[in-house]
Amino acid sequence: MQFIDQAEIEVEGGTGGDGLTAFRREKYVPAGGPSGGTGGKGGSVTLVADSNLQTLLDFRYAHRFRAENGERGGPKNRTGANGEDLIIEVPCGTLVYDLNADQLMGDLTESGQELVIAPGGKGGLGNRHFLSNRNRAPEQSQPGAPGAIRRVKLELKLLAEVGIIGLPNAGKSTLISTLSSAKPKIADYPFTTLIPNLGVVRKPTGDGTLFADIPGLIEGAHAGQGLGHDFLRHIERTKLLLHLVDGIAPDPVADYHTIQQELMAYGQGLPSRPQLLAINKVDALLEEEVDALATELSQVTGEKVFRISAVSRQGTDELLQAVWQLLDETNAAIAAEAARTAAALIEFNTPSLRSTELSELTSDA
Known part of the structure; x- marks a missing residue:
């Protein structure tokens, strides 16, 4: 299709x-x-x-x-x-x-x-x-x-709650195929994914959460380079971004900065969207190499960096637990903001209501 x-x-x-x-x-x-x-x-x-x-x-x-x-x-x-x-x-x-x-x-x-x-x-x-x-x-x-x-x-604009982003060949399609029943095209060359792929990932409660694998972004995607400009809109509605970094790339840290710069240039609230960062393909690296890369990325982001292998499912359970927790926190924050807005509207209208009631009581007296 x-x-x-x-x-x-x-x-x-x-x-x-x-x-x-x-x-x-x-x-x-x-x-x-x-x-x-x-x-x-x-x-x-x-x-x-x-x-x-x-x-x-x-x-x-x-x-x-x-x-x-x-x-x-x-x-x-x-x-x-x-x-x-x-x-x-x-x-x-x-x-x-x-x-x-x-x-x-x-x-x-x-x-x-x-x-x-x-x-x-x-x-x-x-x-x-x-x-x-x-x-x-x-x-x-x-x-x-x-x-x-x-x-x-x-x-x-897709209504996925979790958007998987990263440079081409970071393993996004492999991850979504591992976590869900989606069957995207997977190959060892860039721009294998030409369209967003959707997959439903089940929570421990049995509820389904929609994940979207966004086609590989590259430098200049916000300005129309590559495929990213056409598909960046599909992560505007997401509540959470899952950023995959290819652990065996020549410079994974530079790759991370490239994607963050594209999100910043595109705007639309994406730079402030909650994010989780994961190093993929750790099964192809030595343990000390993974530790060094995770430490460097953690120093850049100030957040925990997950270590996974989409192929072997190594570390994916821990990553999903973090996804569910962050989604719950985000949903709670959205609900709290909606409640505050509703309360502010009620408070804004209350003085006029009280003055009306007071005038009625005065007239009755």
């Missing part, structure tokens, strides 16, 4: 049905008068987030979508049928931009979340709506209104 994370489409809501000009002429119904019904509403184009989708591949060749038109109003004051809405499914994590207005329309992050991007037009009024004391037999009716037409850009 191809991974497509950007697409541009044109959408159009259905045109509303025309109103009808008609008069009621029936036996035993004196002065029947106008009886033209209103046209039906045009269908709308609606995006719906689907957790079963992981790519925008469906929009590779299909670029134009139009909802159904409303039906014309009928005689005897009958309203025309509404046009059927057009439902378009997109992956969770899809950002929707209106290219004409150059603004964000919505962010579909939860399965089942909906966003109307092209409302249908209203149905035209039939001649019965123009009846008045001055016009007892109106012969005018309205045409249906056209639906909205928009050029829309879809941009997918």
Whole structure:
């Protein structure tokens, strides 16, 4: 399956049905008068987030979508049928931009979340709506209104909680294949991974956590070099970054700095994202070499450096325990911040509420 994370489409809501000009002429119904019904509403184009989708591949060749038109109003004051809405499914994590207005329309992050991007037009009024004391037999009716037409850009940002980053050939794909059931392409040459790979890693509680293997970054990735510029966006939503350093690279410390500089240059909150650092391929090094490298990296980061082998699973259990602990701390911090924000809003509104209650008590007295 191809991974497509950007697409541009044109959408159009259905045109509303025309109103009808008609008069009621029936036996035993004196002065029947106008009886033209209103046209039906045009269908709308609606995006719906689907957790079963992981790519925008469906929009590779299909670029134009139009909802159904409303039906014309009928005689005897009958309203025309509404046009059927057009439902378009997109992956969770899809950002929707209106290219004409150059603004964000919505962010579909939860399965089942909906966003109307092209409302249908209203149905035209039939001649019965123009009846008045001055016009007892109106012969005018309205045409249906056209639906909205928009050029829309879809941009997918994966919703993984843990993003695995590092230079090409650091062992990211091997690690995600070891920890989950994902089967990414693995080879001993750079840029083997051309698309982000997703894998669900089970916690000890049985809950699944989504990991994303981000294609190898290189120096200048933030400016479009290599593959990183296209896929850095996919770690914007992560809560935790797992940085893999190739232990058998010529200069692992320089490799570490290269990735950190790219995160800093890209911005979007990535430099301050919680990180864990792990040296990979330690099974190919002597113990004293691993100790020396871990000490040097620890002095640079000020944090513990994990030692793993993605191939043999050496050290991966300890690394995962640290991942779960840091995720719990991050989630707790997010929840605490949300609670503080809610409390601040309540406190902000409380004085006005109290003054209102005080004035009511004063008036009652």
